[in-house]
Amino acid sequence: MDIESENKGVNPDTRIPMTFSIVTGFLYILSGLLQLSAGIGKIVMGPDTYIPLTGPLFVPADIIGAFVLLLIGTVFIYGVMEMRSGIYEGVSYAYVGILIALIFAGIYILVSTGNMLEAYLLKNEEFLGWTPLSDLRPGIYLAILPLIAFIKWKDMFDPVPKDGQ
Amino acid sequence: MENREIKIALTGNPNVGKTTLFNALTGSKQHVGNWPGVTVEKKSGRVSYNGYDIEVIDLPGTYSLTAYSMDEIIARDFIIEEKPDIVIQVVDASNLERNLYLTTQLMELGSEILIVLNMCDIAEERGDRIYIDKMEELLATPVIKTVATRKKGICELLDKVIEEKEIEQYHGHEIGYGNEIEEKVLEIEKILSDDETRDKRYPLRWMSVRLLEGDTNVRRKIAGSPVYDRVTEILDSIDQDEYEAEIADKRYLAINTIFPQMCTRANDTLTKSDMIDRVLTNKYLGIPIFLALMWGAFELTFAFATPFMDMIDLSASWVSEYVSSSLEPSWLASLVGDGIIGGVGAVLVFVPNIFILFFLLSLLEGSGYLARAAFIMDKLMYKIGMHGKSFIPMLMGFGCNVPAIMAARSIEDEKDRLITILIVPFVSCGARLPIYVLFAGTFFGRQAGTVIFAMYILGIVIAVISAKLLRATVVKGKPAPFIMELPPYRVPTMKTSLIHMWDNGFMYIKKAGTIILVGVIVIWALASFPWGVTYGSENSYVGSLGHAVEPFMKPLGFDWKISVALIFGLVAKEVVVASMGVLYGAGDNSEALSERIMADPGITALNSLSLMAFSLLYMPCVATVGVIKKETGSWKWTLFAIIYGIAVAWITAFVIYQGGSLLGY
Ligand SMILES: Nc1nc2c(ncn2[C@@H]2O[C@H](COP(=O)(O)OP(=O)(O)OP(=O)(O)O)[C@@H](O)[C@H]2O)c(=O)[nH]1
Numbered sequence: 001m002d003i004e005s006e007n008k009g010v011n012p013d014t015r016i017p018m019t020f021s022i023v024t025g026f027l028y029i030l031s032g033l034l035q036l037s038a039g040i041g042k043i044v045m046g047p048d049t050y051i052p053l054t055g056p057l058f059v060p061a062d063i064i065g066a067f068v069l070l071l072i073g074t075v076f077i078y079g080v081m082e083m084r085s086g087i088y089e090g091v092s093y094a095y096v097g098i099l100i101a102l103i104f105a106g107i108y109i110l111v112s113t114g115n116m117l118e119a120y121l122l123k124n125e126e127f128l129g130w131t132p133l134s135d136l137r138p139g140i141y142l143a144i145l146p147l148i149a150f151i152k153w154k155d156m157f158d159p160v161p162k163d164g165q
Numbered sequence: 166m167e168n169r170e171i172k173i174a175l176t177g178n179p180n181v182g183k184t185t186l187f188n189a190l191t192g193s194k195q196h197v198g199n200w201p202g203v204t205v206e207k208k209s210g211r212v213s214y215n216g217y218d219i220e221v222i223d224l225p226g227t228y229s230l231t232a233y234s235m236d237e238i239i240a241r242d243f244i245i246e247e248k249p250d251i252v253i254q255v256v257d258a259s260n261l262e263r264n265l266y267l268t269t270q271l272m273e274l275g276s277e278i279l280i281v282l283n284m285c286d287i288a289e290e291r292g293d294r295i296y297i298d299k300m301e302e303l304l305a306t307p308v309i310k311t312v313a314t315r316k317k318g319i320c321e322l323l324d325k326v327i328e329e330k331e332i333e334q335y336h337g338h339e340i341g342y343g344n345e346i347e348e349k350v351l352e353i354e355k356i357l358s359d360d361e362t363r364d365k366r367y368p369l370r371w372m373s374v375r376l377l378e379g380d381t382n383v384r385r386k387i388a389g390s391p392v393y394d395r396v397t398e399i400l401d402s403i404d405q406d407e408y409e410a411e412i413a414d415k416r417y418l419a420i421n422t423i424f425p426q427m428c429t430r431a432n433d434t435l436t437k438s439d440m441i442d443r444v445l446t447n448k449y450l451g452i453p454i455f456l457a458l459m460w461g462a463f464e465l466t467f468a469f470a471t472p473f474m475d476m477i478d479l480s481a482s483w484v485s486e487y488v489s490s491s492l493e494p495s496w497l498a499s500l501v502g503d504g505i506i507g508g509v510g511a512v513l514v515f516v517p518n519i520f521i522l523f524f525l526l527s528l529l530e531g532s533g534y535l536a537r538a539a540f541i542m543d544k545l546m547y548k549i550g551m552h553g554k555s556f557i558p559m560l561m562g563f564g565c566n567v568p569a570i571m572a573a574r575s576i577e578d579e580k581d582r583l584i585t586i587l588i589v590p591f592v593s594c595g596a597r598l599p600i601y602v603l604f605a606g607t608f609f610g611r612q613a614g615t616v617i618f619a620m621y622i623l624g625i626v627i628a629v630i631s632a633k634l635l636r637a638t639v640v641k642g643k644p645a646p647f648i649m650e651l652p653p654y655r656v657p658t659m660k661t662s663l664i665h666m667w668d669n670g671f672m673y674i675k676k677a678g679t680i681i682l683v684g685v686i687v688i689w690a691l692a693s694f695p696w697g698v699t700y701g702s703e704n705s706y707v708g709s710l711g712h713a714v715e716p717f718m719k720p721l722g723f724d725w726k727i728s729v730a731l732i733f734g735l736v737a738k739e740v741v742v743a744s745m746g747v748l749y750g751a752g753d754n755s756e757a758l759s760e761r762i763m764a765d766p767g768i769t770a771l772n773s774l775s776l777m778a779f780s781l782l783y784m785p786c787v788a789t790v791g792v793i794k795k796e797t798g799s800w801k802w803t804l805f806a807i808i809y810g811i812a813v814a815w816i817t818a819f820v821i822y823q824g825g826s827l828l829g830y
Pocket residue numbers: 178179180181182183184185186196197198199200201202203204205224225226227283284285286287311312313314315531655
């Protein structure tokens with residue numbers, strides 16, 4: 001107990017979560033912007049429009065999905081701004097950013113599993129030529145970073161002392 | 166040997182786990198959720214234990230016995246008027262101090278109390294230490310530790326209940342309020358005791374204290390008494406606000422003296438719950454995150470369910486084909502094939518969506534996010550004349566409007582409550598989901614999830630606009646300020662979520678086998694008669710019915726078949742889909758319903774949008790109308806809800822259809 005009260009006021013180092021948030025946040029925002037332009041491009045300039053990089057990066061033309069990516073990126077960057085001004089609680093944004101990124105990756109993977117059942121099990125004509133790669137998108141592969149952080153940094157994000165009786 | 170009877174009541178602050186404990190004790194499946202105000206009615210159950218028959222009553226949560234809202238009054242009146250043998254106060258061990266306020270009041274009531282220290286797991290995890298022996302001594306009541314979610318401590322509790330019943334001696338501590346107040350208490354007690362006709366269930370000291378605190382409810386109770394004038398004379402001679410504050414102070418003082426002796430709390434650290442809250446209730450990010458999560462939920466409800474729906478659809482078509490070709494005579498084949506399988510099958514196809522929806526809703530309720538959603542929306546809601554708490558019934562309405570309307574009981578102000586009751590029917594319940602999935606899936610392909618999400622948003626937007634409208638016209642006034650305790654986030658257990666999903670999903674299946682089956686047979690009969698007409702043609706009875714209302718529906722883009730489906734949908738909204746199944750059943754049965762609808766030139770994407778909006782908004786189902794009557798106690802408001810709903814639905818569908826047509830869709 002005493003040791004703890006001494007520690008009060010001395011906040012843990014936030015360099016690692018900050019670096020992590022900057023990298024992840026920018027990646028999400030960039031792919032969000034790319035996805036947004038792909039989506040808008042398709043509506044404004046017709047379905048054959050090709051936005052550079054969208055192919056190799058598996059970026060779908062999905063506007064709402066783009067907003068989700070932008071939102072996740074914003075949460076990370078918001079946290080960076082708080083941490084930079086010395087507010088330790090800014091790690092909260094990294095934590096919640098990780099959770100939301102994982103939730104959406106989970107949703108996309110489940111939806112993709114549904115498509116896989118359609119394609120391989122029910123042999124639905126609409127899903128002719130479907131491969132697991134058809135559903136790959138930044139929302140899924142970018143989540144690898146948050147996933148690693150979630151597993152590795154669990155203790156870091158968990159400031160509760162582990163001495164419960 | 167005859168079993169002996171014991172009657173116990175579970176009381177305590179909101180969200181401390183009373184219902185979880187009740188379910189663990191009695192094996193019931195009452196609604197549990199992680200926000201204050203889940204239980205709004207008393208529920209009773211039984212358990213036999215060691216030769217005793219124990220009746221357990223679960224009560225709504227209450228912060229104090231100064232009851233303000235309807236559910237709190239239910240809890241208080243039960244304890245006083247029904248006099249249970251033992252009153253069990255369930256206490257949240259991780260939030261002990263605040264819970265003790267109610268304890269001080271319960272002690273005054275003079276009932277036999279037993280304290281259950283629930284959620285011990287959380288307190289221990291955090292490192293709090295609670296000294297049970299000291300607590301028992303200071304409060305002069307037995308204390309039992311439990312973890313209701315894991316059914317820990319249940320037997321110990323029952324043993325203690327029996328032991329207490331056997332001793333049957335009253336020991337209680339009372340709080341002294343200081344000379345000046347005590348004098349008045351005695352004076353009033355004396356006057357009250359002069360009245361021989363008084364309600365003996367109410368302890369005199371408790372009544373006097375309540376009167377001094379300015380409890381209008383208690384004051385009304387003695388209004389007819391011959392000593393009423395003498396009591397009011399005393400009450401008028403004092404400054405009641407000051408007394409009220411003084412009495413509350415004395416209670417807090419008592420708590421502050423005893424609390425440190427029975428509990429040492431771990432240092433406050435930044436918990437995960439705090440971290441999540443910091444972000445999810447952020448001024449700028451809160452609402453976007455809420456919307457994104459909702460969108461994700463509906464995307465999942467639609468897209469993940471599709472293959473499972475297709476599987477059910479395939480088997481239904483297969484059975485239907487088999488039946489039509491093998492049953493004799495042909496009318497029987499038509500009844501079973503076109504009618505029952507076509508109609509009930511059309512509803513059963515959506516079971517996967519319903520299961521997913523209820524699973525996600527239980528995550529929303531169990532995690533504690535529901536209370537945050539209300540909190541995030543409060544500022545916005547207040548501006549438009551709504552109470553922040555109204556958002557909870559609204560989100561609960563995603564499941565079913567009936568319990569959602571009852572949940573409005575936890576809203577203290579009568580006007581706020583009335584408005585909430587009137588707008589909840591616009592919130593899209595599970596029964597409307599099949600309609601969207603059918604039409605959005607047919608006409609909007611991969612965008613279906615987004616279209617469904619838009620329908621849910623439309624429902625909420627209409628509800629909110631209606632609230633504003635009602636505030637400005639028939640229910641004038643300002644919403645009461647909003648205070649709500651935010652429960653801690655919890656990871657909902659898989660088991661509770663699965664049970665919640667299964668119970669509600671099963672209810673849907675049961676409905677398909679009862680009320681919808683009956684509806685389907687009636688529609689089939691109306692579509693087959695008078696004798697000799699082609700099944701489901703314009704000359705049948707349904708045809709005439711449809712044509713009768715068509716002029717009213719034409720401007721919305723609905724032909725007679727849709728009109729008929731909507732009329733029968735008044736019973737329950739699933740029937741809309743069932744009727745479509747019956748009416749489109751004629752002909753080649755091997756095609757899925759969506760393909761048959763697609764093939765009808767009378768229904769386009771625009772018609773389907775207008776239809777979805779109309780189904781969402783028009784008169785709530787019969788069960789909802791029933792509960793509106795029960796909760797408002799007025800036919801006037803019930804009728805208003807019906808007419809208003811139909812009018813709003815008609816106007817919205819009209820705008821969508823005519824607007825869309827003008828734009829060239
Ligand atoms: N960790 C933990 N959670 C619990 C325990 N008991 C209940 N809960 C959770 O606490 C929340 C509230 O439980 P309820 O039983 O609905 O509470 P209630 O007291 O009936 O609430 P109201 O009806 O609103 O007054 C739920 O999310 C439960 O899962 C417990 O012993 N430990």
